[in-house]
Amino acid sequence: MSLDLSIFQDAAQYLRMSEEKKMEIMAKQIALAKTIGGPKPVWVPTPEDPDLGYTRGLWSETKAGMAQLVRDDNGETYAVKEDDVMECNPPKYHQCEDMANLTYLNEASVLDVLRSRYTEFLIYTYSGLFCVTVNPYKMLPVYAMYCIDAYRGRKRNEMPPHLYAVADTAYQQMLTYRENQSMLITGESGAGKTVNTKKVIQYFALVAAAGAPAGKANAKSAKDMSLEDKIVSANPALEAFGNAKTTRNDNSSRFAFHILGFSEEQIDGIWKISAAILHHMNMEFRNKQREEQAEADGTDNADKCCFLLGLNSSEFLKYIYRQPGPLLQGCPC
Numbered sequence: 001m002s003l004d005l006s007i008f009q010d011a012a013q014y015l016r017m018s019e020e021k022k023m024e025i026m027a028k029q030i031a032l033a034k035t036i037g038g039p040k041p042v043w044v045p046t047p048e049d050p051d052l053g054y055t056r057g058l059w060s061e062t063k064a065g066m067a068q069l070v071r072d073d074n075g076e077t078y079a080v081k082e083d084d085v086m087e088c089n090p091p092k093y094h095q096c097e098d099m100a101n102l103t104y105l106n107e108a109s110v111l112d113v114l115r116s117r118y119t120e121f122l123i124y125t126y127s128g129l130f131c132v133t134v135n136p137y138k139m140l141p142v143y144a145m146y147c148i149d150a151y152r153g154r155k156r157n158e159m160p161p162h163l164y165a166v167a168d169t170a171y172q173q174m175l176t177y178r179e180n181q182s183m184l185i186t187g188e189s190g191a192g193k194t195v196n197t198k199k200v201i202q203y204f205a206l207v208a209a210a211g212a213p214a215g216k217a218n219a220k221s222a223k224d225m226s227l228e229d230k231i232v233s234a235n236p237a238l239e240a241f242g243n244a245k246t247t248r249n250d251n252s253s254r255f256a257f258h259i260l261g262f263s264e265e266q267i268d269g270i271w272k273i274s275a276a277i278l279h280h281m282n283m284e285f286r287n288k289q290r291e292e293q294a295e296a297d298g299t300d301n302a303d304k305c306c307f308l309l310g311l312n313s314s315e316f317l318k319y320i321y322r323q324p325g326p327l328l329q330g331c332p333c
């Protein structure tokens with residue numbers, strides 16, 4: 001029996017294609033495949049368009065071990081070693097939810113599945129145990145409370161791919177086997193690791209709180225809620241100090257420490273140290289011949305840095321930047 005997508009409300013279209021849409025796409029794919037018993041449908045590299053990577057074509061013939069691939073779009077022939085030919089998958093695997101099921105698991109087919117799903121904003125796709133996520137750069141309603149409810153305690157293979165299914169599997173296994181579980185979230189800068197990590201933490205916080213035994217749940221609710229708040233808030237607080245601006249992700253975060261139980265004095269100290277490091281990084285030095293003779297320029301960055309750290313700035317400069325030999329030798333700080 002197919003899953004009733006109405007449980008996902010607004011999020012349904014971002015999680016699984018409707019049966020009508022699937023049929024429509026399948027018909028198009030069958031038309032593209034077109035050559036049952038004829039030349040094999042294959043992926044042809046598109047060197048003129050590296051972003052596209054591959055386009056559809058047919059394996060027309062083989063000459064001296066080189067397969068002659070003819071592109072569907074412009075009829076050009078491209079020769080590749082026979083062993084390197086990447087065959088297209090049967091139409092039923094187009095936009096499939098688990099790439100481990102592909103008949104031909106090759107780079108072009110993986111890219112095709114991910115790209116074609118992404119154009120429909122189906123951002124989660126399984127590859128066996130892995131869940132591949134493509135950053136949508138817009139908030140989809142797939143993290144709503146009703147989605148969390150829908151994935152809770154359900155079998156992974158009966159639900160559309162989602163990070164929550166992976167999180168739920170880990171949670172259920174932890175309860176069943178009484179063993180710690182790990183999730184690896186990896187990807188390039190800006191891929192969405194932080195956002196997805198936060199969603200996982202949120203999932204655990206909500207599911208674990210909801211799963212507390214009746215009676216106990218009420219008695220402990222205020223305490224549990226503050227624990228949830230602490231768990232969800234811990235990541236951004238770490239993020240604020242651990243993050244850096246990259247060419248792909250500004251990821252700047254500003255989040256307040258009170259929830260995590262830091263005292264006013266500790267918070268003040270953290271801001272002072274952070275500001276001191278920033279001023280220190282902004283210090284410039286007049287170029288003397290030898291590095292150890294460098295002098296701070298006329299800006300007040302050194303003064304600000306030392307004020308924040310409670311140091312005497314002339315002593316600081318003298319010992320850190322002008323003293324020959326080991327840097328911190330004799331430093332009064």
Ligand SMILES: Nc1ncnc2c1ncn2[C@@H]1O[C@H](COP(=O)(O)OP(=O)(O)OP(=O)(O)O)[C@@H](O)[C@H]1O
Pocket residue numbers: 135136137138139140187188189190191192193194195196246249251
């Ligand atoms: N699932 C998502 N839905 C909506 N937007 C997202 C999603 N994932 C990522 N983004 C967007 O992409 C931006 C970058 O994502 P994120 O900070 O999670 O990347 P990252 O992999 O942690 O990067 P870095 O390695 O640089 O820390 C986010 O600030 C957010 O705007």
